[in-house]
Amino acid sequence: MPACNTTSLLLALLTFVPLGIARPAxxxxxxxxxxxxxxxxxxxxxxxxxxxxxxxxxxxxxxxxxxxxxxxxxxxxxxxxxxxxxxxxxxxxxxxxxxxPESQQKLRQLRAELGELEDELEAAEQMLAVIEQDLLTVEKLVRFSAEKAQQNLDRATLDSKTVTELADFTMQRRRLLAAELHEAQGQVQQLQEDIVENQSRQQKISAQQQxxxxxxxxxxxxxxxxxxxxxxxxNQVSWTPRYTLRGQSGDDDSRTFELQLAAVVSQASGEDWQDVALTLSTAQPDIQSAGPMLTPLRVGTAATAGGTAAVSPSPAETLAGLSGRDGQEVPGWQDQAVWQRDIGLNAEAGRRQLDELSRDLNAQREVAADAGADITDATYRVPGRIDLDSRAGGQTVAISNDTLNGELAYVVTPLLSSFAYRQAELTNTLGRNLIAGEAGIYLDDKFVGTTTLPPTAAGGRLLVGFGADRQLRTRRELLSRDSSIHGGNQRQELKVRLVVSNYHDHPVSVRLLDRVPVSNQDAAISVALSAEADDQLSDDGLYRRMQYPTGILRWDLDVPAERFGSKAFDFEYRFTLEYDRQQQIVGDQMIESIRNDYRFENSSGGGMGGMGGGIF
CATH class of the missing domain: 2.70.40 (Deoxyuridine 5'-Triphosphate Nucleotidohydrolase; Chain A)
Known part of the structure; x- marks a missing residue:
């Protein structure tokens, strides 16, 4: 090969290797x-x-x-x-x-103990070696003494006293060193066993605590x-809102309330959060963003068997029947969970609509299954940075401190309680929605109890109980019930007295509640309140819309000061019932109706214009 070509090749190689241009990364x-x-x-x-x-x-x-x-x-x-x-x-x-971390701490302690044991073992072994060397020295002295004694004996110059003293010394020294040797050997053996036990414990922790x-x-x-x-x-991380609501009593109805919001964070993720920016959210990371799709309600007719109408399958039975076919019916791009959700929701709604067509009900009030959800997904950014260690138990983080305007009213319900209950009617003027959460309630800086604040929209009304006032007492009395026959109907006229005792030294405005029955069957029972009592009913718009049609009665009254005993405040009203005289009034669906009405009133909290959270 020519020299110029060799030189060129070497230069090319020297250039190629450092740059690595043609070589894959x-x-x-x-x-x-x-x-x-x-x-x-x-x-x-x-x-x-x-x-x-x-x-x-x-x-x-x-x-x-x-x-x-x-x-x-x-x-x-x-x-x-x-x-x-x-x-x-x-x-x-x-x-x-x-x-x-707990096991690591144990291992650190065991390793420290192991180091101390090894140092002690080294010192004990050194002492053992010294004792053994001393014994060898004594043996040499014994042999030397025996040789000298034999020589003196041969020369007839043996000093018996000296020989005896030397023998006594060597025997005493032997016994002492033998005892020390036994103790030193035992100490070394014990330390060796302790070291083996320590190493075994370390191996066990390392193997089992991983x-x-x-x-x-x-x-x-x-x-x-x-x-x-x-x-x-x-996982293993969650948070719940925790409110504190403080109010002041007084003669004025309008007042301000202090609302504090904190978060109780459970943090057991296995890692400590040090100096982090913390955000709290009510959103669900995996929640489906698409809303449910309404499908047609297709019905037909069928002959009844023995006078009993055919029963439609429940939503659970409907889903069970579809479960074996879902894998074939769901398109590949569709979420099977969404598919089943929509079918289940339509099946449940269809059952309710079939009840509307077949059951003997004059009116039905129901809400969808998700009515109890919060109004919105809220996000709270905690100011500054914060530390949250991974540990058992909750850790409280302050979020906000706000002021709300409202009124403090007294609700008197003789049918349910002998006492009046304070109720704050607040307006959410914070410019944001309130999520539901447990709340500690304080009046005049005294703890009165706990409650659950319902979700409340910005600008909405929030009703919160502030405990019982035992200086306002009440009872209900049935004064008379007169029965008569009118044509083919039986008419009953009832007179009721509601008694309120005010032990305060000032007048109190109360919301007096009672109820009259409403018919489950269209026109089967006619209920009429006396004109005088009806004229005195509250003109609150929300009450008139939501509660008055269901037989709930509310009167807004002023009870004078110190009205108790023979001077107790009385409110009387009359109402009539008229129904077929061949029939009698029964409450065979009463518990189911109470349960449904209670759910309807409380499902959506205090922020949906009368659907729950207390509407009085």
């Missing part, structure tokens, strides 16, 4: 990085955690290993995002094992360097 070796938790969003039963780490500048593909991910990580939820000059190629999460953990491998291209955020969801 192999990437940098796996590199573990320190990542810090930057932000957390806590949902009702999970949390999304965001870790951030920096990626060094490199022209090669980098494989970054993120360690220390918690055991409660929800598989399949991890993803990564980066700034513009950094590209995330892939994210892979895999399981590892780790020792719990827990599953996760690591993530993130492949990135970052020629100029940059940051990457790794997000994932974890």
């Amino acid at each position: 192999q990437g940098r070796a796996d590199e573990a990085v320190a990542s810090a938790i930057d932000a957390v969003t806590v949902y009702r039963d999970q949390a999304q955690v965001i870790r951030r780490f920096d990626v060094p500048a490199s022209p090669e593909l980098q494989r970054i290993r993120v360690t220390g991910l918690p055991a409660q990580l929800v598989e399949g939820t991890a993803y990564a995002e980066s700034e513009a000059n950094t590209t995330v190629r892939s994210v892979r999460v895999y399981t590892t094992t780790q020792v719990s 827990t599953r953990a996760f690591e993530a491998m993130v492949e990135v291209n970052s020629p100029e360097g940059g940051w990457v955020r790794l997000a994932y969801r974890v």
Whole structure:
């Protein structure tokens, strides 16, 4: 080969290897990085955690290993995002094992104890060696003394006293050293056993106390360097709202109320959150965004068997019948859970509509199954940064402190209680919806009880009980019931007295409640309130719309001061019932009706214009 060609080839090789232009990129070796938790969003039963780490500048593909991910990580939820000059190629999460912090503490203690035992063993073995050397020295002295004694005996110059003293000394020294040797050997053996036991305990803890953990491998291209955020969801995390509502009593009806909102966070994800930006949300990460689809209600007619109408299958039976075919019917792009949800909702609604067509009911009031859900998905960002360790039990985080305007009324219901109950009627002027939550109620800085605040829309009305006032007492008396026959009907006229005793030294405005029966069968029973009592009923619009048609009576009255005993405040009213004289009044569906009405009144809270939360 010519020299010029050889030189050219060498130069080419020297140029090619450092640049690596024609060689496929192999990437940098796996590199573990320190990542810090930057932000957390806590949902009702999970949390999304965001870790951030920096990626060094490199022209090669980098494989970054993120360690220390918690055991409660929800598989399949991890993803990564980066700034513009950094590209995330892939994210892979895999399981590892780790020792719990408690076990790590135990292992550290055992290792410290092992070090002390080994030091003690080394000292004991050294002492044992010294004792053994002393015994050898004594044996040499015995042999030397015996040789000298024999020589003196041969020369007839033996000193018996000296020989005796020397023998006594050597025997005493032997006994002492033998005892020390036995003790030292026992100490060494015990220390060796303690070391073996310590090592066995360490192995047992390491083997049994290991827990599953996760690591993530993130492949990135970052020629100029940059940051990457790794997000994932974890279980064993939740939060619940906790309210504190404070009010003041007084003669004025209008007043202000202080509403404090806090969150009780349960955090047992297995990782501590230090100096994080915390957000609390009522949203559900996996909730379906599409609303239900209404399908046609197709009906027919069928002959009744023995006078009994055919019974439609329940929604559960409908879904059970479809379960075997869903896999064939659901399109590949459709969510099977949504498919079953919509079929179930339409089946339940169809059952209710068939009841409307067949049952002997004059009126029905029902709400959909999801009526009890919060009005909105709320999000609260906790100011500043916060620490939340992973541990058992709840941790309280303050969210907001607001003022609401409202009135404090007294509700008197003789049918249900002997006492008047204070009720605050508040207006949500916060500019945001209120989610439902437990509340501690304070009046005049005294704890009066707990309640559940219903979800309330911005601008809506919120009714909250403030406990019983035992200085306002009440009872109900049936004064008379007169029966008569009118044509083919029986008419009953009842006179009722509602008694209110006011032990206060000032007048009190009360909402006096009672009820008259309403008919379950169209026109089967006619109920009429006397004109005088009807004229005195409350003119509150919400009451007139929602409660008056159901037989609930409300009178807004002023009870003078110190009206009790013989001077108790009396309110009397009359009403009549008229029905076929061959029939009698029964309440065979009373419990079911009470249950349905109670659910209707309370399903949607205090923020839907009269559908619950107390409407008086």
